[in-house]
Amino acid sequence: MGASLRRAEAGGSPNPAPWLFEGLADFSGARFFCDAKDDSPLFLRRRSQAKLRVVNFIALSGSAGLWGPAAINATLLAASEINRRGGILGREVEVVFRDAGGDLDDIVRTASEIVDNDDADVIIGSHISAVRVALRKVAKGRVPYIYTPVYEGGERTPGVIAIGETPCRQSKPAIQWLADFKRARRWYLIGSDYVWPWLSHRAIKRYIKASGGRVVGEEFVPMGQHDHEAHIARIKAAKPDVVMISLIGTNSISFNRAFAEHGLAARMLRFCGAMDETVLLGIGADNTENLFCSSGYFADFASRDNDTFRASYQAAFGRCAPPVGSVAESNYEGLKFLETVAARAGSVELRPLMAAAQNVNYRAARGDVAMTDGVARMPIYLAEATGLDFRLVREF
Numbered sequence: 001m002g003a004s005l006r007r008a009e010a011g012g013s014p015n016p017a018p019w020l021f022e023g024l025a026d027f028s029g030a031r032f033f034c035d036a037k038d039d040s041p042l043f044l045r046r047r048s049q050a051k052l053r054v055v056n057f058i059a060l061s062g063s064a065g066l067w068g069p070a071a072i073n074a075t076l077l078a079a080s081e082i083n084r085r086g087g088i089l090g091r092e093v094e095v096v097f098r099d100a101g102g103d104l105d106d107i108v109r110t111a112s113e114i115v116d117n118d119d120a121d122v123i124i125g126s127h128i129s130a131v132r133v134a135l136r137k138v139a140k141g142r143v144p145y146i147y148t149p150v151y152e153g154g155e156r157t158p159g160v161i162a163i164g165e166t167p168c169r170q171s172k173p174a175i176q177w178l179a180d181f182k183r184a185r186r187w188y189l190i191g192s193d194y195v196w197p198w199l200s201h202r203a204i205k206r207y208i209k210a211s212g213g214r215v216v217g218e219e220f221v222p223m224g225q226h227d228h229e230a231h232i233a234r235i236k237a238a239k240p241d242v243v244m245i246s247l248i249g250t251n252s253i254s255f256n257r258a259f260a261e262h263g264l265a266a267r268m269l270r271f272c273g274a275m276d277e278t279v280l281l282g283i284g285a286d287n288t289e290n291l292f293c294s295s296g297y298f299a300d301f302a303s304r305d306n307d308t309f310r311a312s313y314q315a316a317f318g319r320c321a322p323p324v325g326s327v328a329e330s331n332y333e334g335l336k337f338l339e340t341v342a343a344r345a346g347s348v349e350l351r352p353l354m355a356a357a358q359n360v361n362y363r364a365a366r367g368d369v370a371m372t373d374g375v376a377r378m379p380i381y382l383a384e385a386t387g388l389d390f391r392l393v394r395e396f
Contacts, residue, residue, distance in 0.1 A: 052091040052348060054079075054338070055098060055120040056331065057111070057135065059127045062101035063192070063223050063249040067278055070328035071126050072097060073317050078335035081312070088342045093335065096120075100127035104134055111138045121348055124148060124334045126327060128248060129196040136160045144353050146338060148330035150274060150295070152199035156374065159350050161357045163337055163369070163376045164330060165296045167203040171273060173396035174294040174382045175204070179211035182269060184242045186216045188235050190255070191246030193220035200246055200273065216240050221247060226254040232262050242269040249274075253282035260287035276325025280388055288385035296378045297326040297366040298390050309365035333364035 056075055060068040079093045087093055098114075100107050114120050115138055123145045125132055132147050136157045139145040145160045153166030178184040187208050191197025197220060205215055217238040219231065235243060243264075247255050252274065259265060266289055272279075275293040283291075299310065309332065313324055322328075337357075342348050345356035358374045369378045383390035 048094075050091060051094040052088050052121050053094045053096060053119065054122045054124055054335065055096045055114055056124045056334075057098050057100035057107070057127055057131070058331070059101035059131075059249075060097070060099040063251050064128055065101045066249050066253075066282065067126070067276075067325070067327040068101070070278060070322035070324055071331045073313065073321060074324060074328040074332035075124075075335065077313055077316055078332045080316070082335060082339050088339050089346070089348065100125065100131050100135075104131065107131055108134050108138060111135050115139060115142050122146065122338060124331070124338075126331050126334070128192075128194060130194040132160075132162075133195060141350070144348070144350050146334050148334040149327050150196075150330075152196045153203075153375075154199075159354055161354065161371075161374060163333065163371070165378070165380065166375070167200045167207075167273075169377065169380050169396075170294050170296070171200070171204055172207045173380065174271065174292070175207045175213075176211050177382060177394055177396075178242060178269065178271060178292070179213055182241075184211075184269060185213045186238075186240040187213055187242050187244055188216055188238050188240035189218040189244045189246070190231060190235075191220055191244075192248045192251055193222050196248075196274075197246035201244075204244060213241075221251060221255075223248065223251065225251065228255050228258040231255070232258055232264070235259075235264065235268075236262070240268055242271050245270055245272045246274060249279065250282070252279050256283045256291070257287050260289065265289040265291070276327060277323045277388075277390070278325045278327070280385055280390070281323060285387035288387060291385040292382060292393075293385070293390065294380055294382045294396075295326045296369075296380055297329045298381055298383055298392060299324050300389060301366070301381065301392060303367055305363060305367050306365050329365050333366070333369070336364040337362050337369075 058068050058071045059065050075095055079095050082088060083092050098110055120143055123139055123143055125135060125145065125147045126149055129151050136145060140157055140159055147160065147162040148164055150165040150170065151162055155162040189201050191201060201218065208215055217234060245252060270291045272293045277299050280288060340362035341353055341357045341360055344360060345352040347353060357371060360371045362369055366378060369376055380396045381392050382394045383392050
């Protein structure tokens with residue numbers, strides 16, 4: 001991390017603005033991460049009880065690791081803005097990042113040590129749902145856990161609150177629109193082999209049937225697999241109108257590249273559930289024909305909240321910073337949500353904080369979000385890729 005902040009000295013992208021780190025933990029580098037040379041089991045120093053320590057489990061490696069750099073930036077931006085307003089309940093926000101993209105046993109072991117040693121006031125997670133399912137067992141009833149990205153829905157674990165899009169809000173109206181306006185009838189589903197695609201596809205099959213369509217094929221791909229020849233062959237044979245893609249990160253990139261290279265992009269539509277500008281950049285402008293995505297956030301969406309967020313992000317990290325997409329914005333939003341809920345509860349203790357989180361309205365870069373009975377509700381946008389950008393088609 002320290003090296004990344006010195007990129008400008010070597011001719012790279014500019015350093016973040018100095019004000020960004022006011023009120024944060026020592027940003028010399030290693031203090032944000034577990035280091036093999038640490039004197040303590042976890043961090044270089046014990047935390048100050050005068051500060052609010054937020055441990056953010058972000059995928060910094062693995063298939064979802066491509067979202068890590070922008071997610072870190074967005075988290076730091078939110079923390080800085082909150083601290084310049086006086087912090088949360090008068091306590092400066094101190095952010096610690098931990099990798100949630102590696103071996104699941106290692107992630108759980110790290111989280112257990114953090115919770116057992118009282119080294120976190122709040123845990124935030126931006127990682128795949130398989131990690132959430134494991135970490136909620138660690139956090140349950142002990143420390144508040146805010147899960148920020150799109151997920152399969154249904155999270156009701158005490159002490160855990162999820163603020164991301166769910167299939168009912170994200171996919172159902174988009175599927176109906178594709179049926180009505182693109183004559184989508186035959187669907188092929190392909191997703192990464194873990195809980196989010198498994199459970200999301202169950203719901204998506206119902207939505208496809210309700211729209212008058214049918215599923216002509218479905219398969220799940222192991223995380224990290226990038227040879228898609230067999231998948232492409234089966235899709236060609238099934239002749240769908242739409243391929244529903246629930247692949248994660250680099251897996252989605254390699255599949256979408258192969259899809260276009262085999263000449264399928266001009267012949268059938270693609271509809272993606274975990275797609276943003278970061279993934280689009282990896283796919284490449286020549287490979288995005290007929291690619292649709294639905295999400296609660298797109299970087300090019302014009303609004304006062306998003307314009308302010310993007311301007312602040314560029315001012316802090318420079319024009320060459322990792323692009324902000326829905327995953328990065330969800331990390332920014334996670335801290336904004338915490339700020340709002342803590343103010344309402346008058347506490348960051350588990351029970352009052354979670355009680356306040358069940359029904360609350362808050363604002364972030366994507367505008368107004370309403371938590372109703374623990375479920376986040378926000379406008380959903382359908383967009384079509386145009387090169388390396390998204391063109392908004394419809395708001396639901």
